[in-house]
Amino acid sequence: MPVREPESMNELVYFTNRTLDNKGLAKVWVYRQDCPKCGKAKMGKPVEKGKVKIRAKEYVCQACHYTVAKEEYESGLTAQATYTCPGCKKSGEAELPFKWKSVDGVKALKFSCSNCKANILVTKKMKEKGESDKEDE
Ligand SMILES: [Zn+2]
Numbered sequence: 001m002p003v004r005e006p007e008s009m010n011e012l013v014y015f016t017n018r019t020l021d022n023k024g025l026a027k028v029w030v031y032r033q034d035c036p037k038c039g040k041a042k043m044g045k046p047v048e049k050g051k052v053k054i055r056a057k058e059y060v061c062q063a064c065h066y067t068v069a070k071e072e073y074e075s076g077l078t079a080q081a082t083y084t085c086p087g088c089k090k091s092g093e094a095e096l097p098f099k100w101k102s103v104d105g106v107k108a109l110k111f112s113c114s115n116c117k118a119n120i121l122v123t124k125k126m127k128e129k130g131e132s133d134k135e136d137e
């Protein structure tokens, strides 16, 4: 299945656009999913007084208020990526589980180039971002 480029940050749980070694590039995003209980709304971070609590540790359905812990919810999602491979310079796309793996002591999303099989790593950013950043951790 070809990946679908996101149109709005509002439909995403995660988005990042990175420059990699050797002029490689990686763009990774994860779509929000419908509530598994009622299917009427997308799961999202809780909203309080009109503001999204981006650092909340859970996701909530806006319709039925079904709540799932952040890690449990996110680990079931699928990330999509487009990239320019730092190894062979070919561009491609990938789908991968939205699971952070420890690579040399750093949390990273990992997938491999469909052409040369080189590992492509997108490391997790530390807590230093504003509320609008999707990489809030
Ligand atoms: Zn629901």
Ligand SMILES: [Zn+2]
Pocket: 085, 086, 087, 088, 089, 090, 113, 114, 115, 116, 117, 118
């Ligand atoms: Zn490659």
